[in-house]
Amino acid sequence: MQQCSGGIIRRQQHLIRCLAVNETLISVNKITRMQSVMSGASPNLEVDALSILRSISPTLDPNKHKGQAGKIAVVGGCREYTGAPYFSAISALKIGADLSHVICTKDAAPVIKSYSPELIVHPLLEESYNVREEDRKSISTRVLAEVDKWLERFDCLVIGPGLGRDPFLLDCVSDIMKHARQSNVPMVIDGDGLFLVTNRLDLVSGYPLAVLTPNVNEYKRLVQTVLNCEVNDQDGPQQLLSLASSIGGVTILRKGQSDYFSDGKEVKSVSIFGSPRRCGGQGDILSGSVAVFLSWARQVAAKEGTHTNPAMLGCIAGSALMRKAASLAFEDKKRSTLTSDIIECLGRSLEDICPVR
Amino acid sequence: MQQCSGGIIRRQQHLIRCLAVNETLISVNKITRMQSVMSGASPNLEVDALSILRSISPTLDPNKHKGQAGKIAVVGGCREYTGAPYFSAISALKIGADLSHVICTKDAAPVIKSYSPELIVHPLLEESYNVREEDRKSISTRVLAEVDKWLERFDCLVIGPGLGRDPFLLDCVSDIMKHARQSNVPMVIDGDGLFLVTNRLDLVSGYPLAVLTPNVNEYKRLVQTVLNCEVNDQDGPQQLLSLASSIGGVTILRKGQSDYFSDGKEVKSVSIFGSPRRCGGQGDILSGSVAVFLSWARQVAAKEGTHTNPAMLGCIAGSALMRKAASLAFEDKKRSTLTSDIIECLGRSLEDICPVR
Incomplete structure (x- = not known):
């Protein structure tokens, strides 16, 4: 027990060190640092993302049974979009x-099912075109009741990949988010989920288990709506901090040449690896990855009583893995790199960073 | 003829030896044994699963025609689940x-068909949402008549992968099971099939060609319902024996870190190989594998008059092959291993264990 507590303390100290400035890493990654500096990133915010990833990834233990390494659900996929929810959900599986x-x-369901037999796809949501005005109430009640049966089994939700912007659908998803929050289920919000949340800040405001993962345009809309000003890249980290703080301490992962993270208390960045290819779908890999790492970070926190925000750790680890996989895929496929190629590199990236013992 | 009988007798003696304690194997697999001891497995129940697999696998003979190496049918796949029946059915093919x-x-049919052109997919079953109250009787009669046309052609059924729990559907499947039993068709029951059987023990009770393949939670429910007590891991093998005996000598494959098998007369275990990855779908590979090996073991029994329970042999061989394929896939893919990766390793595993002469 003595030994065990010692181990926990060492792990906590290690996590604290990882979240602190990592000069060694930065001096090793000279090129990365130069890129960061050139792009206005602040090297002193850079964390040792690889060590964080290692710290929260569970050991693979033959005593464990199905489900203990994480059960993720992506809420998304409509008549128009089917690729995004697939990318997010399959990435979660490929990470572990x-x-x-x-x-x-x-x-959307038969199409998403056909992409992979590995996913469990629930054809539950409806769009306005398929719902008569007088049936709206009863259908949304039924959808919510169906989702509720599953909700507490999920370790994390990803809200938004390929969700679309149908008003009836978004109303149903708002209800799902309220229930998830009541049940303390973490939510990673991306894509059309961010469109929803930017118009309905109450859905996430003050919920520490909400993670927003905006890209350039989504970030711009958030800043305009919440801070009532334009994006200020001269003082990017401070503005991100204010934004996260103004939404009551949700965690924001601002995607870019360097990724920045804030929960309203601190700001960190990850600049290692990455790829210059900007094919659509990479954000979906990231949302699925953050969902898994956030779940694992919560497991570590529950077991070892660490006080580091698991949402921040999940974002940092997800960002590092995504950037590593993108760089490996780009090495191989160059201009031709697709999101599926990056997904195929998730396993090798994880093994490079955090080899199975 | 003299020579032939001698061959049969030698094969019978070999099978008896395989089912006995296999000290050589255990001493070779020191690590496995240590794991078994640590997890409460009983090394003296361990069988020489690889020799059993070899004993029941048919030689590939150019004189044989299509169908003689086995015709399997998976009863499962509904609006919600399509991956599980695919995994089970494709595994049966990949094994031979x-x-x-x-x-x-x-x-479910178009989606399952889209996973692979190798499978023959029958869109026969219906769920309640699609059936009017007044049509129930006629529809279930029609479903049963359609299935009956095929039933006697199948060497084994797998009941349950992705079946779902719709009451009308489960009633139809209960009728299919009754007919299969009347026709002496073996049944491997997993997933939602176990949910059905746990509530309707009469469907399998006393049927020696029924195999149940519960995981941790399914086993718990079976023990609670049948033995009216909790799972007792201190005396696991004895409790498994009692359970199989109480259901009238069905064979139970209890999945876990070590797999245990009992038909109510004896208990055996397999601990070789395996993987610490617990992604969903592995149980489906196992159910498809057991169905094939059970069919082959019955062929051997019919030809050579062996008295060893073919259901036990089928379970043992299926377990060993699944564990070998899982270990090969894990070696390659590590944390990123998915069920499809394991299926891709079935062929190589079989060839490693039982090379084509």
Whole structure:
């Protein structure tokens, strides 16, 4: 027990060190640092993301049973979009989650199912075109009741990949988010989920288990809506801190040449690896990855009583893995790199960073 | 003829030896044994699973025609689940069955068909949402008549992968099981099939060609329902024996860090190989594998008059192959291993264990 507590303390100290400025890493990654400096990134915010990833990744233990390494659900996929929820959900599995679900519209389900037999796809949501005015109430009640049966089994939700912007659908998803929050289920919010949240800040405001992962345009809309000003890249980290703080301490992962993270208390960045290819779908890999790492970070926190925000750790680890996989895929496929190629590199990237013992 | 009988007797003696304690194997697999001891497995129950697998696998003979190496049907696949029946049915083919069918709902069929052109997928079943109250009787009669046309052609059924829990569907499947039993068709029951059977023990009770393959939670429910007590891991093998005996001598494959098998007369275990990855779908590979090996073991029994329970032999061989394939896939893919990766390793595993002469 003595030994065990010692181990926990060492791990906590290690996590604290990882979150502190990592001069060694930065001096090793000279090129990366130069890029960061050139792009206005602040090297002194850079964390040792690889050590954080290692700290929160669970050991693979033959005593464990199905589900203990994570059960993720992606809420997204409509008549128009089917690729995004697939990318997010399959990435969660490839990183090591045991079960990955997709909750989507009835039209989207057969297509998403056909991409992979590994996913559990629930054809539950409806879009306005398919719902008569007088049936709206009863259908949204039924959708919510169906989702509720599953909700507490999920370790994390990803809200938004390929969700679309149908008003009836977004109303249903708002209800799902309220229930998830009541049940203390973490949520990673991306894509059309960010469109929803930017108009309905109350859905996430003050919820520490909410993570927003905006790209350039989504970030711009958030800043305009919440801070009532334009994006200020001269003082980017401070503005990100204010934004996260203004939404009551949610965690924001601002995607870019360097990724920045804030929960309203601190700001960190990850600049290692990465790829210059900007094919659509990479944000979906990231949302699925953050969902898994956030779940693992919560497991570590629950077991070892660490006080580091698991949402921040999940974002940092997800960002580092995504950037590593993108760089490996780009090495191989160059201009031709697609999101599927990056997904195929998730396993090798994870093994390079955090080899299975 | 003299020579032939001698061969049969030698094979019988060999099978008896394989089912006995195998000290050589255990001393070779020191690490496995240590793991077994640590996890409470009993090394003296360990069988020489690889020799059993070799004993029941048919030689590949150019004189044989399509169907003689096995015709399997998976009853499962509904609006919600399509991956599980695919995994089970494709595994049966990859192990060496000649034909693999899936009997599923009309919604699930196009998706399962899209996973692979190798499978024969019958869109026969219906779920409640699609059936009017007054049509129930006629529809279930029609479903049963359709299935009956095929039933006697199948060497084994797998009941349950991705079946779901719709009451009308489960009633139809209960009728299918009754007919299969009347026709002496073996049944491997997993997933939602176990949910059905736990509530309807009469469907399998006293049927020696029924195999149940519960995981941790399914086993717990079976023990609670049948033995009216909790799972007792201190005396696991004895409790498994009692459970199989109480259900009238069905064979139970209890999945875990070590797999245990009992038909109510004896208990055996397999601990070789395996993987610490617990992604969903592995149980489906196992159910498809057991179905094939059970069919082959019955062929051997019919030809050579062996008295060893073919259900036990099928379980042992299926378990060993699954564990070997999982270990090969894990060696390659580590944390990123998915069920499809394990299926891709079935062929190599089989060839490693039992090379084609």
